[in-house]
Amino acid sequence: MDNILEIRNLRKDFGEFTLKDISFSLERGYVMGFIGPNGAGKSTTIKLIMNLIRRDAGEIKVFGLDNRKYELKVKERIGFVYDESHYYEELTINEMKRIIAPFYRQWDDNMFNRYIREFGLQPDKKIKNLSKGMKMKFSLAAALSHNADLIIMDEPTSGLDPVFRNEILDIMRDLLQDENKGVLFSTHITTDLDKVADYITFIHNGELVLTGSKESINEKYGIVKGSQELLDGDTRKEFLGIRETGFGFEALTGNVDRVRKLFADSVIIERPSLEDIMLYTVRGSANA
Amino acid sequence: MLNLVRKDILIQKKSFLIALVYSVFLFAIFSNEVFREAVYIMGTVAIAYIMVVTSNAYDDKYKSEIIINSLPVKRQAVVLSKYLAAAVYVVAGLVIVGAMGAVIIISGIPLPVRYINLNDAVFAFSAVALLASLYYPVYFRFGYALSRMLNLILFLVLFFAPGALVSYIRQNMDYGTAHQLAVRLQDLPAWAPGTLVLAAVILLTAVSALVSLKIYESKDF
Amino acid sequence: MNIIISNRSPEPIYEQITKQIKDSIIRGELSPGEALPSIRNLAKQLQISVITTKRAYEELEKDGFIETVGGKGSFVSGQNKELLKEKRLKAVEEKLAEAVMESKVLDISLGELQEMLQLLYEEGK
Numbered sequence: 001m002d003n004i005l006e007i008r009n010l011r012k013d014f015g016e017f018t019l020k021d022i023s024f025s026l027e028r029g030y031v032m033g034f035i036g037p038n039g040a041g042k043s044t045t046i047k048l049i050m051n052l053i054r055r056d057a058g059e060i061k062v063f064g065l066d067n068r069k070y071e072l073k074v075k076e077r078i079g080f081v082y083d084e085s086h087y088y089e090e091l092t093i094n095e096m097k098r099i100i101a102p103f104y105r106q107w108d109d110n111m112f113n114r115y116i117r118e119f120g121l122q123p124d125k126k127i128k129n130l131s132k133g134m135k136m137k138f139s140l141a142a143a144l145s146h147n148a149d150l151i152i153m154d155e156p157t158s159g160l161d162p163v164f165r166n167e168i169l170d171i172m173r174d175l176l177q178d179e180n181k182g183v184l185f186s187t188h189i190t191t192d193l194d195k196v197a198d199y200i201t202f203i204h205n206g207e208l209v210l211t212g213s214k215e216s217i218n219e220k221y222g223i224v225k226g227s228q229e230l231l232d233g234d235t236r237k238e239f240l241g242i243r244e245t246g247f248g249f250e251a252l253t254g255n256v257d258r259v260r261k262l263f264a265d266s267v268i269i270e271r272p273s274l275e276d277i278m279l280y281t282v283r284g285s286a287n288a
Numbered sequence: 289m290l291n292l293v294r295k296d297i298l299i300q301k302k303s304f305l306i307a308l309v310y311s312v313f314l315f316a317i318f319s320n321e322v323f324r325e326a327v328y329i330m331g332t333v334a335i336a337y338i339m340v341v342t343s344n345a346y347d348d349k350y351k352s353e354i355i356i357n358s359l360p361v362k363r364q365a366v367v368l369s370k371y372l373a374a375a376v377y378v379v380a381g382l383v384i385v386g387a388m389g390a391v392i393i394i395s396g397i398p399l400p401v402r403y404i405n406l407n408d409a410v411f412a413f414s415a416v417a418l419l420a421s422l423y424y425p426v427y428f429r430f431g432y433a434l435s436r437m438l439n440l441i442l443f444l445v446l447f448f449a450p451g452a453l454v455s456y457i458r459q460n461m462d463y464g465t466a467h468q469l470a471v472r473l474q475d476l477p478a479w480a481p482g483t484l485v486l487a488a489v490i491l492l493t494a495v496s497a498l499v500s501l502k503i504y505e506s507k508d509f
Numbered sequence: 510m511n512i513i514i515s516n517r518s519p520e521p522i523y524e525q526i527t528k529q530i531k532d533s534i535i536r537g538e539l540s541p542g543e544a545l546p547s548i549r550n551l552a553k554q555l556q557i558s559v560i561t562t563k564r565a566y567e568e569l570e571k572d573g574f575i576e577t578v579g580g581k582g583s584f585v586s587g588q589n590k591e592l593l594k595e596k597r598l599k600a601v602e603e604k605l606a607e608a609v610m611e612s613k614v615l616d617i618s619l620g621e622l623q624e625m626l627q628l629l630y631e632e633g634k
Binding site: 169 | 557
């Protein structure tokens with residue numbers, strides 16, 4: 001299989017926080033949603049991929065190449081978008097572009113100008129006078145204008161309105177008409193991913209909770225609803241997280257088939273959203 | 289690497305204007321009998337200093353190193369470009385104060401000014417190299433805010449050290465040794481002091497760059 | 510061809526797609542040899558993920574409704590529509606047989622059953 005991104009046993013110890021041996025991979029031609037609550041380690045992982053942080057152990061391969069040994073080759077083909085603008089804000093969009101462009105051998109000015117027009121940005125406007133959404137669009141334009149094969153986005157939609165978030169998703173879909181490209185998209189707004197992501201990787205407290213195709217996750221996971229009496233010491237163990245109310249319980253299972261056999265028709269099983277999976281898992285681990 | 293130097297210049301176009309205005313004041317204030325020999329050196333060092341600090345201030349303000357190090361650039365290049373940029377600022381400073389001096393002479397403004405010469409360039413370059421060599425490792429290790437404090441100290445040291453050194457020698461050495469040292473120095477050929485200083489400064493810069501590279505290589509952003 | 514997707518339905522999205530494309534083929538809206546939209550294009554149009562449309566096409570391929578030619582895309586397969594129709598016909602037969610069995614248990618006469626069927630058939634129009 002042709003992986004555009006491959007991460008194996010990635011570890012980084014900050015003392016107060018440790019990213020613990022994360023592994024996942026992304027095939028060419030797909031979008032991976034990278035989810036987890038704030039502070040889960042998403043940005044740390046992305047910074048490790050971008051070599052902004054030095055890893056303590058593990059392996060990161062982009063386009064099959066080690067991201068440190070082939071740093072230049074790898075970064076030449078990555079487009080990055082971060083949650084905050086780190087541009088020189090006194091500069092105009094065009095001035096900033098003139099700084100970035102010469103670093104990329106494959107920079108395409110026509111493409112950049114097309115995106116700028118499409119996004120409704122004024123090239124002679126100073127970056128500090130742009131709204132958050134506008135800055136994000138500029139970032140995106142820069143990320144998409146050097147024929148990058150892997151687009152890495154760290155919380156690109158946080159703090160943006162739904163209309164603009166949808167625009168970003170559309171751009172990603174456009175991008176994926178080319179089956180050689182891939183997108184890694186970190187977010188805590190999982191509804192964006194219900195629509196566009198092919199694969200999901202979920203981390204929490206620096207640990208990998210799950211990784212796989214959205215289809216397989218949809219098949220394995222389920223929200224189970226039933227009456228209180230069904231819960232006892234043994235059955236509780238079947239669930240990753242349980243929410244009990246005075247009128248019954250709702251719980252997340254990672255093995256729908258087993259639960260169906262166990263409880264038969266005494267429970268209702270629904271398809272969980274990514275948000276359900278995230279909420280139940282995070283709550284479940286907080287109780288444990 | 290040249291792209292990085294270019295970046296440092298593009299983000300502080302304003303500094304060139306400030307340098308120009310500064311050089312006017314420089315000549316207005318320091319064109320007197322005491323400072324006339326040092327005016328070009330002082331001006332160039334000050335301009336280079338302003339430019340080094342300003343570009344780092346912008347990098348710090350927006351945490352732009354995150355962007356820079358996400359581009360296809362090696363960390364080595366980021367470090368070395370800062371040293372190279374300092375040299376470029378010296379050239380810029382020399383051009384600006386040199387031109388200003390020439391303008392003053394040609395336009396006949398009655399100030400005791402001479403034309404800039406090679407000696408000015410060598411000393412300005414050496415002084416900036418010395419400052420940068422001490423400053424950059426601290427900047428790369430501790431960041432902008434702390435390195436500013438060091439800067440202040442360096443500046444003061446540079447101003448007072450020669451005087452302090454002379455009085456130290458006067459107090460602690462008997463006349464004979466001091467005299468002998470002075471004679472030895474005078475015995476050296478004319479090219480020697482400049483060359484020795486330059487060689488020492490180049491060596492120092494090389495060591496400093498190596499230290500900075502090592503620091504920056506393992507930095508987390 | 511229309512494909513309408515419900516995010517609220519308990520039926521997985523890929524199954525919704527598979528079913529609707531199958532229906533289109535059986536109804537003759539899509540004829541053998543006709544090209545289907547690419548996996549990526551369909552995903553974009555429907556605003557769903559690529560892997561979902563890919564799964565749908567894989568299912569269709571497995572069931573012999575479409576063929577995928579590497580590098581060229583997917584096409585409605587040439588296998589005769591009659592066979593597919595027969596399969597569905599058989600399914601209808603089985604369901605009717607079930608209804609007949611149930612009727613016999615409940616002592617419903619053939620006449621009554623026919624009447625019921627007629628009513629249902631006309632209602633469904």
